[in-house]
Amino acid sequence: MTDMAHFGRVAVLMGGWSAEREVSLNSGQAVFDALAGQGIDTVAIDLHREDARDLDRILREQDVDRVFIALHGRGGEDGQIQAVLDLLGVPYTGSGMAASAVGMDKILCKRIWQSAGLDTPAFVVVDGLAQAKAAAERLGWPVIVKPTADGSSVGVSKVDGPEGVEQAWRDAAAHGPVMVERFVSGGEYTVALLGERTLPAIRIEASGEHAFYDYQAKYEAEDTGYRIPCGLDAGEEQRMAATAKVAFELIGASGWGRVDFIRDEAGRHWLIEVNTVPGMTGHSLVPMAAREVGMDFGSLCRTILEQTLVPEGSAPEGADGGESVHGAG
Incomplete structure (x- = not known):
């Protein structure tokens, strides 16, 4: 088992500004409690949009060595935060910038x-209600109408016939570009x-x-x-x-x-x-799923965090693996 001191100080980034903010706050608090409960020096950071522009200062002030990303949706899961952390040389959990964006x-x-x-089910990217209706007719009923870039099924609707397309399209379009997908x-x-x-x-x-x-x-x-x-x-x-x-x-x-x-x-x-x-x-x-193989929540969080620890001279796939943020220059 990893010596908890090897992690240094860990920031759990949570909240964010996407439609999944509340879910992220719950995820982040659970991860913070699990890591802190194992004696890991952990700080919780509720990240707002304006904070993200000054993330370097925030992490320096908190004397952070690595980051556990518990941000869901846009701004946290789409490569933006990952790109900033890469530039700062701060190790972080999960996929890197490019994979997160994809x-x-x-x-x-x-x-x-x-x-x-x-x-993967057939789909059509649509620009407007008329295209959404035409795509649904072409794919065949029922269809799924959803934003092209959000998670947690935010703005997603199953539509069984023409009368439901307009509301479904409006719900999805509220979150950005829209796609219509064949329902399987x-x-x-x-x-x-x-x-x-x-x-x-x-x-x-x-x-x-x-x-x-x-x-x-x-x-x-x-x-x-x-x-x-x-x-x-x-x-x-x-x-x-x-x-x-x-x-x-x-x-x-x-x-x-x-x-x-x-x-x-x-x-x-x-x-x-x-x-x-x-x-x-x-x-x-x-x-x-982790519990099914005998891994409790605390062990799961620690295992994810351990992926940010790499041998000296190498870098993890999801981060540059640089010095502690307070030592980066």
């Missing part, structure tokens, strides 16, 4: 998967990745009032079901895990994350999205 951009991510021959009917699964290993797959069973695993099912509903073991036979679960690892690595992601699937009635695995900074709340899936 993971947040659903269109680019899906195109990379398609180019490698991986299955089937079971929802997720596979978490931790370093080089994949954790057991989880089947997600949203209650009848939720058309899919939406924001409310993820963070508010108490009747969402999680099956672990997931119910697949060992061979199929291994194939799903292998696909998750390939999909994750194709976009350059590293450290830890989660890949989401739909398994259709024919047993085909459709890639939906990748999460490079998954939730770490009481409803979150990565801690659930």
Whole structure:
């Protein structure tokens, strides 16, 4: 086990300014409590947009050596914070700037998967309501209408017919550019990745009032079901895990994350999205998968943080691995 003193002082960055701010605050507080509870010198930083412009000063004042990123969505999961930390030479958890940006951009991510021959539902990027209606007709009902760059199913709607497109498009457009995606009917699964290993797959069973695993099912509903073991036979679960690892690595992601699937009635695995900074709340899936292999929440957080410790003279994939921020010049 790593000597806790080797971490130096750890800043947990949380909050941010995306639509997932509240989820991030919950994730960050849980991570802070877990690290501090193990004797790691930890400080919690609720990062606002104006703070991000002066992150160097904030980290210096706090005498920070490395960062645990618990920011979800734009500004924290899309490469912006990662780019700043790279410039500052501060080690941080998770994927680097480029992979974070690709993971947040659903269109680019899906195109990379398609180019490698991986299955992901057909989609159309739309610019306006008329295009959204035409795309939905072309793809066939039902469809999913969603922002191209947000997480936690924010602004995502399942639309069963023409009458629902306008409201769905408005909900998605409130969060930026919009895509219309063919709806694949089937079971929802997720596979978490931790370093080089994949954790057991989880089947997600949203209650009848939720058309899919939406924001409310993820963070508010108490009747969402999680099956672990997931119910697949060992061979199929291994194939799903292998696909998750390939999909994750194709976009350059590293450290830890989660890949989401739909398994259709024919047993085909459709890639939906990748999460490079998954939730770490009481409803979150990565801690659930870790528990299945005997890893409690504190051990999970420490294992993620240990990825920022690298041999002298080398750098982690997700950061430059430089000196402590108060020693960088």
